[in-house]
Amino acid sequence: MKAFSLVEPSPAKNLLPVWERLLEEGWEVTVYGHGRGVEILKWEGIETKQLGKPRRRQGLLGYVGFSVDLIRTVRALASERASVVLSSGNTGDARKSLIASRMLGIPSVHLEMDVYNPVEAVRWATRVLVPFSEKWAEVLKRRVGVETKVVSGAPLAQYLADRHLSGRIPGPVPEEYEGRVLVCLGGDITEEGARRLLSDLEDHDPVVVPFRVSPPEGFECVREFVDLPGVMMLADTVVFAGGFGVTIEACVVAKKAVKVSEVHPKHLSHWIAEESGVPVMYLSESSGAEDAVQMARKPRGEWLIRRGRSAVAEIVEEILEVG
Incomplete structure (x- = not known):
């Protein structure tokens, strides 16, 4: 087969x-x-x-x-x-x-x-x-x-547990990002929203991972292709504006994290973050994105790992059934 x-x-x-x-x-x-x-x-x-x-x-x-x-x-x-x-x-x-x-x-x-x-x-x-x-x-x-x-959940959580949390990071992780504020731009923020977010975080000297959204000039960006969960593990705080994948990564491996949302008022990833103890900051409602670092909390992602392992077995069972 x-x-x-x-x-x-x-x-x-x-x-x-x-x-x-x-x-x-x-x-x-x-x-x-x-x-x-x-x-x-x-x-x-x-x-x-x-x-x-x-x-x-x-x-x-x-x-x-x-x-x-x-x-x-x-x-x-x-x-x-x-x-x-x-x-x-x-x-x-x-x-x-x-x-x-x-x-x-x-x-x-x-x-x-x-x-x-x-x-x-x-x-x-x-x-x-x-x-x-x-x-x-x-x-x-x-x-x-x-x-x-x-x-039960997402296999991605098992991937992270078996590799990153077990000391087996598969891809490159530049050491210069250790202890930094990592800002992951993605599909839940506009370029205007990114400018606002980064402007308010400027005093934290953030390093930016751009995806689909280009940051304004003057901010340090990750230009090479890195192991993002590995970089999240090095960072002091992860501020992310992405969907399902980056949310699970942050909730499983980050020291502290906060999710930023501008585009999607409802999303499965918001629920995942909140269930993991990660606050969701809605840009339209916030008085200033400076709150982002202060809002960040240590994720509780163990439940994602348990459910991810169960999901792998369930998905394979479905494949065997239809195949």
């Missing part, structure tokens, strides 16, 4: 414990990727085949680029003779995988983490899995009208 995955960085880390369990079960696992998703898997010693590229363009050029990558995905999937397609998240790679599997009649298992903004191709998955509780399964059902099954 063979599983096929086409992944970007965050889904790669979320699926790694599942791939490892499948290998223990005697399955083959074929992983395709591109860019930084491939880089993460190289750290793990996983052979990855190159396919596609990140697509941020909209309109006709974006459509043409996606169509080209979809054709390549269909060809790759057909040549691999996979038993099951395994995908995660609301990425372009998940979209291509699910469409290709539907076209070829190959079963698919999709683990959706962004229940408020799911990949639309989730409708074509054979089995859709949602973490934590029926509450989030109902949110996804209302959004896209699909039936789902609930798994």
Whole structure:
């Protein structure tokens, strides 16, 4: 039996414990990727085949680029003779995988983490899995009208426990970030919001990890590709404005953390942070982002690890059932 995955960085880390369990079960696992998703898997010693590229363009050029990558995905999937397609998240790679599997009649298992903004191709998955509780399964059902099954949590938490918390950090972690305030920009903040946040944090001499949002000039940025959870472990405080993946990373490994939200008033990641004792600071309601460092608290992420381990077993059971 063979599983096929086409992944970007965050889904790669979320699926790694599942791939490892499948290998223990005697399955083959074929992983395709591109860019930084491939880089993460190289750290793990996983052979990855190159396919596609990140697509941020909209309109006709974006459509043409996606169509080209979809054709390549269909060809790759057909040549691999996979038993099951395994995908995660609301990425372009998940979209291509699910469409290709539907076209070829190959079963698919999709683990959706962004229940408020799911990949639309989730409708074509054979089995859709949602973490934590029926509450989030109902949110996804209302959004896209699909039936789902609930798994205990996110495999990403097991990935972090087995590696970073066990002293086995897979990627590069520059020592100069030790003791700093680490600001992780992402999909839950605008460029205007980032300017406001960083302006109010300027006295803390923050180091910025830019993702999708460019910081204003004058701030030190992490330009090289680093092991982000490893850098979080070195930092004194983590201020983050991202979604599901970076939230779990901060809640499991950070010394102190605070989540900043501007774009998404409701999000599964807000609930994860709050359940882990990490405050969520809404920029629209705050009097000043200077409060961010003062609001930061030590996360209580042990529950995420327990649920992540249970989820890996549950996801593998679903794969074995459909495959």
